[in-house]
Every structure is written in C-alpha cells, then in structure tokens.
Amino acid sequence: SYELTQPPSVSVSPGQTASITCSGDKLGDKYACWYQQKPGQSPELVIYQDTKRPSGIPERFSGSNSGNTATLTISGTQAMDEADYFCQAWDSNTGVFGGGTKLTVL
Amino acid sequence: QVQLVESGGGVVQPGRSLRLSCVASGFTFSSYGIHWARQAPGKGLEWVALISDDGRTKYYADSVKGRFTISRDNSKNTLYLQMNSLRAEDTAVYYCAKSERVATIMDAFDIWGQGTMVTVSS
Numbered sequence: 492s493y494e495l496t497q498p499p500s501v502s503v504s505p506g507q508t509a510s511i512t513c514s515g516d517k518l519g520d521k522y523a524c525w526y527q528q529k530p531g532q533s534p535e536l537v538i539y540q541d542t543k544r545p546s547g548i549p550e551r552f553s554g555s556n557s558g559n560t561a562t563l564t565i566s567g568t569q570a571m572d573e574a575d576y577f578c579q580a581w582d583s584n585t586g587v588f589g590g591g592t593k594l595t596v597l
Numbered sequence: 598q599v600q601l602v603e604s605g606g607g608v609v610q611p612g613r614s615l616r617l618s619c620v621a622s623g624f625t626f627s628s629y630g631i632h633w634a635r636q637a638p639g640k641g642l643e644w645v646a647l648i649s650d651d652g653r654t655k656y657y658a659d660s661v662k663g664r665f666t667i668s669r670d671n672s673k674n675t676l677y678l679q680m681n682s683l684r685a686e687d688t689a690v691y692y693c694a695k696s697e698r699v700a701t702i703m704d705a706f707d708i709w710g711q712g713t714m715v716t717v718s719s
Contacts, residue, residue: 492659524705526642533712534642539697539705577642581703584656586632586644 493582495589502595509565511592513578516559521580523561525554528591529574537576538563570596599623599708601693606713609683619676619693619710627651627671630702633678635689636712645691646678649702656702661687683717690714 495515503509513523523541526534536545538554541561551566561580565572573596578589605617619631633645646657646667655667666679676693691713694706 522705526706528642533692533709534706535709536697536705536707539707545697545707579642579644579705584703585658586634586647586703588634588642588644591641 493580493585493587495578495580495587497576497578497589497592499590500593500595502597503565503568505570505596506567509568509572509594509596511563511565511576511578511594513561513563513589514559515561515580515587518559518561518580519557521556521582523554523556523578523580525552525561525563526577526579527572527574528577534577565594568594568596572596599695601695601708601710603691603693603710603713606691606715608716608718610719611684611717613683614679614681615683615715617678617680617691617693617713617715619678621674621676621695624695624708626669626674628699630696630700630704631669631676632694632696632706633665633667633676633691634694634706635687635691635715637686637689640689643689647702648676650700654702680715683715685717688715688717 525538528534541556632647664682668677695708696704697707
C-alpha cells in the first residue's frame with residue numbers, strides 16, 4: 492500500500508521559515524494537499540493541488556511538489572502556526588495521509 | 598455558512614454496530630463527493646471511505662472494507678456511515694469532510710465537521 496512519510500517534529504523560531512516535507516513514491520505525479528490541526532480542533536485545509544491556498548489562508552503558507560517530495564513552507568512563522576500538519580494524496584482510489592508533523596514555534 | 602455536523606457516536610461493545618450521520622448545510626450537498634476520515638486518540642488521520650455526488654461510486658480503506666458502508670440521502674443533505682462488526686481499533690473521532698471541487702471524489706477536503714467520538718470497548 493502507498494505510504495507518505497513526514498518528520499515527526501519540526502521546530503522554528505518566530506519570524507523564520509519552516510519547511511515540512513512529505514515523501515512518497517512518485518508523489519510529484521499526484522496532487523498533494525496539507526492540513527493544519529490545532530489541539531482539540533478539526534483539521535483545516537491550508538494547501539491543495541500542490542500549491543493553491545484556500546480562501547482565508549495567509550499568504551505565508553505555500554506548497555510545492557516534485558519528484559518524491561511535497562513541501563509545505565511557512566514564511567515568517569507566527570506563534571499561531573504551532574500545530575500538527577498532515578499531508579495527503581490519493582493512490583489507487585484510496586486516500587492516504589502522512590503520519591503528521593508537530594510544528595513547534597519557539 | 599458551509600457546515601457539516603456529525604452525530605451518532607458513542608460507546609459500543611466489540612462486534613456490535615453503530616450508524617453515524619453527517620448533516621450538511623450552506624452548500625449544494627448533491628454536487629459534491631463526501632468522505633469519512635477518523636483519528637484514533639493521540640494518533641494521525643486515516644481516510645475511511647468516500648461516496649460520489651450521486652451515490653453511485655464508493656471506495657473504502659482496506660481496514661474497514663466489508664464492515665463499513667457509506668451512503669447518502671441527497672434529499673436530506675445527509676451522509677451516513679454504517680459500521681458493523683466493530684473492533685477496538687475502530688475507536689476514534691470520526692469526521693465527515695467535503696471534496697473541494699464539484700463532482701470530484703479524489704480531492705482535497707475543504708470543509709470538515711467537528712467530529713463524533715466512537716469508543717469500542719467491552
């Protein structure tokens with residue numbers, strides 16, 4: 492079965508750039524999307540179709556996807572961005588999530 | 598306001614059944630594929646099942662295939678998940694989520710419900 496691999500944790504200082512990776516076989520041939528989940532809340536879509544931002548998502552969130560890796564980049568990271576982030580893609584009629592990355596802003 | 602509201606969760610014994618519901622509002626429910634996803638306590642997200650806008654196409658995760666059934670009633674703007682032969686490992690918060698694009702099923706989930714907790718325990 493298809494797997495997406497994320498680092499368990501990423502740390503970043505306020506105002507700096509955070510990059511979260513998501514790796515999967517030929518992931519670049521598929522659309523990747525990203526969700527943010529804060530404690531006790533439902534996930535929220537922050538990037539879809541590799542690079543698109545839903546309405547209301549700040550411009551500091553951006554995405555890319557090439558080869559075997561999709562990347563979520565948060566520029567000028569703020570304390571409010573501290574959360575779990577999950578990548579997701581589709582393979583053989585099955586939805587697949589990455590294991591999630593805890594972003595710590597310190 | 599676009600909204601999904603789940604209900605039907607609770608505590609159930611292993612081997613028993615439970616039916617979850619998800620009521621949609623604020624968008625044309627019959628135009629979108631809808632999904633169920635779940636999250637075990639302290640764990641990551643797991644996609645469970647999807648159903649197309651017209652209800653004709655359904656796909657399931659291997660972990661629930663043959664035990665869970667997804668369905669919808671477009672006249673009631675409601676999605677269902679019938680869960681049979683429940684196991685301890687099915688314990689999770691269950692979310693319904695809407696496909697981002699019209700008439701597209703393998704898509705990002707742009708709207709999520711608040712979730713309903715299912716606990717399978719004797």
